[in-house]
Amino acid sequence: MSRTFSKFFSNLPFLRLLQTCCSMNELKQIHAQLTTVGLARFTYIASKLLAFCAVDETGDIDYAQTVFNQISIPTIFDFNSMIMGFSKTSKPEMGLSVFAQMRRENVEPNARTFPILARACACVASLCQVHGQIKKNGHDSDVYVISSLIYMYSKFDAMDLAFDVFEECSYKNVVCWTSLVTGYCGNGLVDEAREVFDAMSEKNDVSCSAMVSGYVSNECFNEAIELFCKLKNCANVKLSRSLLLSVLSACAAVGAFEEGKWIHTYLDNNCFDYELELGTALIDFYGKCGSIKTAEEIFRKMTRKDVTTWSTMIFGLAINGNNEVALELFEEMEQTGPKPNAVTFVAILAACNHEILANEGWRLLGRMSKFYGISPVIEHYGCMVDLLARAGRMKEAEILINTMPMKPDGALWGSFLNGCLIHGHIELGKKAGKHLIQLEPEHSGRYVLLANLYATMGSWESVMRLRKMMREKKIVTVPAWSFIEIGGIVHKFIVDDKSHSQSRDIYNLLYLFNVDLMSSSRGSVMIWDSHHNQTDEAELLSGN
DNA sequence: ATAGGGTTAG
Numbered sequence: 001m002s003r004t005f006s007k008f009f010s011n012l013p014f015l016r017l018l019q020t021c022c023s024m025n026e027l028k029q030i031h032a033q034l035t036t037v038g039l040a041r042f043t044y045i046a047s048k049l050l051a052f053c054a055v056d057e058t059g060d061i062d063y064a065q066t067v068f069n070q071i072s073i074p075t076i077f078d079f080n081s082m083i084m085g086f087s088k089t090s091k092p093e094m095g096l097s098v099f100a101q102m103r104r105e106n107v108e109p110n111a112r113t114f115p116i117l118a119r120a121c122a123c124v125a126s127l128c129q130v131h132g133q134i135k136k137n138g139h140d141s142d143v144y145v146i147s148s149l150i151y152m153y154s155k156f157d158a159m160d161l162a163f164d165v166f167e168e169c170s171y172k173n174v175v176c177w178t179s180l181v182t183g184y185c186g187n188g189l190v191d192e193a194r195e196v197f198d199a200m201s202e203k204n205d206v207s208c209s210a211m212v213s214g215y216v217s218n219e220c221f222n223e224a225i226e227l228f229c230k231l232k233n234c235a236n237v238k239l240s241r242s243l244l245l246s247v248l249s250a251c252a253a254v255g256a257f258e259e260g261k262w263i264h265t266y267l268d269n270n271c272f273d274y275e276l277e278l279g280t281a282l283i284d285f286y287g288k289c290g291s292i293k294t295a296e297e298i299f300r301k302m303t304r305k306d307v308t309t310w311s312t313m314i315f316g317l318a319i320n321g322n323n324e325v326a327l328e329l330f331e332e333m334e335q336t337g338p339k340p341n342a343v344t345f346v347a348i349l350a351a352c353n354h355e356i357l358a359n360e361g362w363r364l365l366g367r368m369s370k371f372y373g374i375s376p377v378i379e380h381y382g383c384m385v386d387l388l389a390r391a392g393r394m395k396e397a398e399i400l401i402n403t404m405p406m407k408p409d410g411a412l413w414g415s416f417l418n419g420c421l422i423h424g425h426i427e428l429g430k431k432a433g434k435h436l437i438q439l440e441p442e443h444s445g446r447y448v449l450l451a452n453l454y455a456t457m458g459s460w461e462s463v464m465r466l467r468k469m470m471r472e473k474k475i476v477t478v479p480a481w482s483f484i485e486i487g488g489i490v491h492k493f494i495v496d497d498k499s500h501s502q503s504r505d506i507y508n509l510l511y512l513f514n515v516d517l518m519s520s521s522r523g524s525v526m527i528w529d530s531h532h533n534q535t536d537e538a539e540l541l542s543g544n
Numbered sequence: 545a546t547a548g549g550g551t552t553a554g
Binding site: 047051055075077111114115119143147148174177178183206208211213244245248249278279284307309312315344 | 546548552553554
């Protein structure tokens with residue numbers, strides 16, 4: 001087709017409509033009109049129609065198939081659109097059939113075909129086949145192909161194969177490197193990822209945020225923050241939105257208050273618009289660090305708030321003990337905010353975690369499924385069991401566990417056992433504890449809870465039996481610790497810790513607060529502290 | 545003439 005012809009097409013009002021089309025409904029109308037005036041049979045226009053249905057997020061692959069079937073001689077562009085369309089569906093391997101059809105019709109694949117084809121693979125076996133095709137067609141030095149292969153092999157947990165592709169390739173750009181970093185992170189191999197990251201000669205904002213967010217998704221929060229601190233001192237590294245988002249979530253997770261505040265200041269000084277994602281991350285960060293007032297200020301200032309923003313704020317209020325305010329905010333959300341989702345209900349059920357609010361919890365759980373049509377998942381049952389157990393309503397908690405449609409997990413039994421411990425339901429607690437240890441035999445915290453229960457009733461023999469069991473199974477306990485950051489200095493505390501320079505004053509103050517707090521925790525908690533694993537059991541028996 | 549890869553808040 002000549003150049004003037006295409007110019008003619010691009011000036012058509014219908015085509016301009018197609019370019020701004022944003023829904024399938026709209027597209028179907030345009031398609032009908034184009035068919036009526038006889039334009040739909042032109043290759044270029046049909047291709048444009050097809051690309052929208054197949055590739056656009058709002059597209060429809062079945063409709064795309066219909067459009068495709070009406071094209072008498074599909075071009076490579078059309079085949080590529082179809083392969084890509086299918087690769088986004090739940091049946092990506094249909095894309096491979098399209099490729100087979102394409103080969104039968106003697107249409108030559110081009111450079112764009114293979115990255116798309118790699119993405120249409122649903123398993124490592126078909127990816128290997130496609131990889132073979134790629135080599136045969138001489139596209140194995142194309143960076144787009146390489147990065148897609150690395151990405152896909154990583155997705156199928158085949159890091160060896162991903163690395164082979166990486167190594168065999170003589171020219172690699174920053175995207176190929178980043179794919180490998182992301183691949184290792186996705187497979188939990190953060191050290192390998194870091195090695196690759198450090199070996200990169202060229203890093204950009206995407207590769208930096210890939211490494212940092214890889215740390216975060218593997219719960220290596222301190223490593224994420226440490227790397228960020230290095231990066232922010234590099235003049236050539238741009239602190240991108242996604243990098244700052246990842247670091248903020250790491251700061252929220254470990255309570256790195258000073259670092260998070262630094263980011264907040266940086267956002268303000270550099271005119272970042274933190275209307276949605278960044279604002280929500282800030283609310284989460286301040287909420288988890290206990291600065292609930294600052295979190296609320298940011299929340300009130302934000303003009304764009306979505307369901308996540310609201311849920312995060314409600315959750316922040318809940319974990320800071322502002323249960324009533326959280327419930328009020330939820331009411332406000334129901335009246336003027338976005339429609340709550342499953343996450344919102346986890347937050348609001350967490351806000352009911354106070355014995356006087358147990359009935360409110362029941363009401364909200366019912367409202368969630370009946371009014372909003374959200375089926376409860378295990379997290380909702382977990383919250384509900386937790387709040388019933390804390391309120392000492394063990395019978396209701398038991399009924400809920402027995403009637404819920406899924407198997408209770410460790411966290412849920414943990415809440416139940418915790419309730420037994422608080423309210424002195426020894427027999428029930430023993431049952432739950434044994435169940436819990438069976439369910440999660442490697443989880444040290446489960447043994448500690450049960451041991452605490454035995455300790456409350458003075459069955460030291462049982463405590464020691466548990467301890468022996470742990471020794472045999474080589475279960476290592478990590479002592480619980482807390483910290484507070486004052487002026488950039490972190491003060492860390494563990495149970496019975498006297499290493500702090502102001503330890504004497506701290507203990508005196510604690511003593512003033514609550515005498516029982518100290519004496520009651522001794523026999524039960526102290527023995528599990530790894531710093532005291534030499535503690536004589538006789539000392540324990542004497543109740544010292 | 546039309547199109548493709550790596551990061552992204554609960």
